[in-house]
Amino acid sequence: xxxxxxxxxxxxxxxxxxxxxxxxxxxxxxxxxxxxxxxxxxxxxxxxxxxxxxxxxxxxxxxxxxxxxxxxxxxxxxxxxxxxxxxxxxxxxxxxxxxxxxxxxxxxxxxxxxxxxxxxxxxxxxxxxxxxxxxxxxxxxxxxxxxxxxxxxxxx
Numbered sequence: 001x002x003x004x005x006x007x008x009x010x011x012x013x014x015x016x017x018x019x020x021x022x023x024x025x026x027x028x029x030x031x032x033x034x035x036x037x038x039x040x041x042x043x044x045x046x047x048x049x050x051x052x053x054x055x056x057x058x059x060x061x062x063x064x065x066x067x068x069x070x071x072x073x074x075x076x077x078x079x080x081x082x083x084x085x086x087x088x089x090x091x092x093x094x095x096x097x098x099x100x101x102x103x104x105x106x107x108x109x110x111x112x113x114x115x116x117x118x119x120x121x122x123x124x125x126x127x128x129x130x131x132x133x134x135x136x137x138x139x140x141x142x143x144x145x146x147x148x149x150x151x152x153x154x155x156x
Contacts, residue, residue, distance in 0.1 A: 021119050022104040028112070029087050032073060033080040041114040043074035052106035052124045054086060058098050068108065068123075071100070 025046075032038045047070040048055065050062055061069075071091055073080070078090040078097070086103040110119040 018121055022107065022121070024119060025104055025107060025110045026082060026084070026087075028110075029073075029080065029082045032077075033082050038073065042112055043072060043114060045109070045111040045113065046071050046073065046102070046107060047109035047111075048102050048106040049108060049123055052103065054101070054103035055106050056099075056101040058100075061093060061098055061100070070109075 028044065032044070038044070047068060050057060050065050050067060050069055057065075071089075073089065076092060079088070079099070081088045085105070086101055088099065088101045090097050090099045092098070105124055108121050108123050111117070
């Protein structure tokens with residue numbers, strides 16, 4: 001009886017549940033994107049992996065937050081666009097507007113402190129760093145070393 005292997009979850013119920021809970025984030029953001037904005041005292045802290053596939057951040061923000069960052073949506077956010085698999089929003093950093101796009105799959109935490117509601121997710125794998133460009137070949141021309149045949153200097 002000890003030799004029985006546990007059943008394999010071929011339905012991937014954990015993944016299905018994670019996707020369904022990310023739908024809660026999407027629904028909350030859809031409500032926040034309405035003209036009247038986020039209702040009442042609600043506000044959202046959204047933590048995400050900055051180098052996850054599909055995340056688009058300005059280079060200066062990515063340099064400041066190379067692994068993970070948390071944004072707050074409360075009173076000052078603009079152009080919130082909610083799509084089936086991601087959201088885009090403009091926030092101000094140091095007084096300057098910055099646009100960011102975040103897939104729901106990159107979100108690791110969603111928290112609404114007004115009602116103590118929290119969702120936590122497994123961190124997605126970060127996108128691989130791009131391969132460095134190979135060094136360009138040396139320019140063709142007369143600037144390189146010259147090959148000289150020694151045969152011309154031999155006595156015949």
